Amino acid sequence: MAAPMVEIKNIHKRFGKLEVLKGVDFEVQEGETVCLIGSSGSGKSTLLRCINLLEHADDGQILVFGQDVLHTKDVNHFRAKVGMCFQQFNLFANMTVVENCMKPQMKVLKVSKEEARKTAMKYLEKVGMAEFANADVRRISGGQKQRVAIARALCMNPKLMLFDEPTSALDPEMVGEVLNIMKELAEEGMTMIIVTHEMGFARDVADRVVFMDQGQIEEQGTPDQLFNNPQSERTKEFLKASVYK
């Protein structure tokens, strides 16, 4: 088997006195879709953010694309290859939909305006937002915002996509449109790490589900193993609680 795309070895992360990641080992193979689940405060976001250096792990090793990211000199270049989508979308409010997708390409990848526009339209088309290209991002729905955020990330031609609860801020009727796009990406072979509370989606789309608890990985396996035959007591408790949510 080829070397994993993401290889995390015994990372620790503290915020002041609070130890949020207590020695996490974690791997993701190229083309894999991994869902991270776990209760609030268990460190899912922190783990995700350590991968693209939005947080800097205090200890341990993180290899992405075979590169030691904790010691990389060119953080910006590295980040461009790792797309990220946030719960709150975080679109640039001073730009239109298409500008959101163009500006980062022009600034980071130094492509021309025309080329940036072409790429932007291609991915807006993909997420079904091409007809809103010139819309004000403050005036579209949450589901549409998240689709634009996905297109914006894809414009950078990332090899790995990180999602931090991409549907948690959405009205229920808009969750589907976003999950469908993510599912499509997974089927096209994009490598994805997704923090989610959508158990149905995890069961349906994930190649592997990872349950995090109190700063550690408590259990992981295929959706079938984890949801239908969990081994650890904590996993069982968590799943029982989330069934009734």
Add this chain to the structure above:
Amino acid sequence: MFISNCTDILTTYGPSLWLGVRTTLLIAITGTVLGLILGLLVGGFRAVKLDFTASGAARFFKKLGDLIINLYITIFRGTPMMVQAVFIYYAMLNFIYWSPMEAAITVISVNTGAYMAEIVRSGIQAVDPGQTEAARSLGMSNAQTMFTVVLPQAIRNAFPAIGNEFIVNIKDSSVLMIISITELMFQAKSIAGSTFHFTETYFIEAMIYLILTTVTSLILNAIEKHMNRPSTKEVA
């Protein structure tokens, strides 16, 4: 009596008053624009949060810069502009020859910059930090994020306060008469001195200031409305 004295003053001294108005506006506009540029640089510098990607040298430079900026803001906001004008004008004359006008524009710009820096900084702080994170996650540098994402929004947020500084400058440039700038206050004072119609002259002066500030604030309101219109060109 009062009315006819006023019309007399206006007809006789119209040109000097007009010079006063032009000088006042020149100083207020230049001072506000240069002050804003200074405020953007200083406020932007202050608002930058270095993350772990910053080098040791950058950290040192940032600390030192913050210290100097704090000192600058404290001094210029904590002393009257009139005092700043006389002190800086005469103190610098020991080193360079400069005209009162050059001194006036320098003083009002540097003074405005100290206020603008705080305005810009709070405008920046009002920009959702999630957008900064998103920009960084896309690979944009600290500076690219500041200039393409944060500052444009900060300026929009801060526009009312920036406009207010302009109005303040129209009025407060009057203290620069202390270094013999022929702005409106200086002109009115000389007219009153030669006509002895103090009430009428200063009444006219007050009216001119009122017109200047009212018209300015109407223009600023219109600009603000224009800026806040939805940028939507076509929503399907």
